[in-house]
Amino acid sequence: MKKFLKYTAVVLLGLFLVLILWGLLEPRLMIDYRPITAEIPNLPMEWEGKQIALLADIQIGMWLDNRATVRRIVNKLIEQQPAAVLIAGDFIYEPTGEKTKEEAQEEMELEDYREAMEQIQDVARLMDSLPRSGIPTYAVLGNHDYGLQWPTDVKLEQVPHLLKRALSQVGIVVLDNEAIALTSAGQSIQDSYPLYLVGIGSRYASNDKPLTALAGVPEEAPRIVFMHNPDTFASITSGAAPLALAAHTHGGQIRLPFFPAWSWMTVLKDDRVTADGWIDNFGQPGNRLYVNRGIGFSRIPIRINCPPEVTLLTLRRAHLSVSQPPN
Template sequence: MSLLLAPVIGAGAVSTLFEVVRCRPCSDALCKGRVVKQFFKYAGVGLLIFLGFVLAWGLIEPRYLAVENEEVAIVDLPRAWDGQRVAQLSDWQIGMWLDNPDTAEDAAEVIIEERPAAVMLTGDFVYHRGDEEDRVEQFGKVSEVLRPLVDSGIPTYAVLGNHDYAAEKPDSKLDRELARTVTRTLRRAGVTVLFNEAVPLRPPTNAPANGPDELLYLVGVGSHYAKNDDVEGALDDLPRGAPRIAMMHNPDSYARFPARTAPLAVAGHTHGGQIRLPWLPDFSYQTFAKDGDVHVDGWVEDFGEEGNRLYVNRGIGMSLLPIRVNCMPELTMFTLRRAEGEAEPMAVGR
């Protein structure tokens, strides 16, 4: 970026400095006016070049994929799960103009190569309802991404997001037929779709044990915008004190988990802010566009109840504008570690 801007800004600065020195002895208003005009001329050109570079890079960055490797300790994690990995993908937003389903396909290929024990897909598979032709194309692309992932034999689970209900805002009218179509598409591809429920995850066959005491549970919470995130109902599906991971689309659902019921919770929805300031990733367009706290990326501190931990994935796709700046699409790989139970045991469950 600096290489592109240097010739223009440098030439403008030198020229303007020369004019200032030349005009300094006099008080000619016309002379000084030329200096000001010339300064804004070069500053304007430099700004246009900068904005052009940002726009060009913003269209390129969605085609790259960042694989983030995280390690998380879970109290009393079954020994068969110690060292196992689970993957998270979120927010494909297929159907948006200039969308990037190829990046989702690249992420699926990485997952297949890495062979985690399970895959969590945290919603927003499509961008909008569209017309009938749009829907056929959108769901075809969703199936194309899912097919090799499911065919690989890796257990894959999903929850729905707000766009899967065509809800761009919390008060948007819900398209429940679209949500049913998304659900059917996922299930036909072999994905287990969770609606406020918990399912057992069995460790891979190469794990040291594979008995009933070696089960880890996955809790899937419904869409927050659809007012379908029944955390209490989802936790009721768990055996009392069972180790678990929780998945949801919107980070706001995480606040509903009682203390020590979500030692690892994952969400998406925010796209990491999508357009973020270099070296200041906490400042994005969402920081200025939304009221209250904004939880857009990575581990979220000082949010939720004691003993719970939330990770927010940046997602693959985009919203409003088909660009990403300083916010590369993300595939997250979590390595699970066993922590001995010093904390109060997880008490919610049947």
């Protein structure tokens, strides 16, 4: 019996080590370029069939972070030349270095953000070739970009300002509860409105303001709404976001083999959360949300059965108007 238990323990230990090794390799060897069709009411004809890429949760500064995969993704997107790239927040991971968040918040001196500046500069270097290659690139900020891992953490106001400035300097447009009209060659005179891009701020930072972000968008105008945290989606008014995009969940990061819908998130939350993909029965009528799995990590630098995702959205004109929620 002792020999059996010993062999069993050795086998289990071996399986655990293999699982950990695979968890380290999977996010560095595999990238899921996931194609989806995204229908938008009243989509202008010049956007019909065009592709937009969505990525998120880069998390630069996490130990053993995934910046090599970020480089591969950026190079691939430059080859493919989508009509736009959207980055749904969490560019950095832990911006305070050796200081506690309380200390950094109290002193508010730039030198206290040395760790943050290093992470921000790394992010800018990784991402700047997207706008330089001619791809319009847009972003919103996530909770880690404010130094927040949880809503109860101390918010660092200086860090997002530094990050926005660095991203703007390399040509990435950061949307903070605002909307812009996306321009494209060949706009048809039959189209009443351009395609709007609406960017909503960080929920953990108490900066997600959907009403403010959507205020300048005409009621019937086509729009893509994107945010970091999917929970923001629930507060968007009915019919205002027929296509919404988010991230934040990392897809659960560790998911059961052969059961991709099951992760630690679904277990802990009694199966009341969908960690990625299209989210059904959530939010107001007429709105639809897609959640991206992201690229990086939180807490531990592994992914199991949950490879990094780049969502490739092919835009199609829906038959319903914004003011008519689908059945």
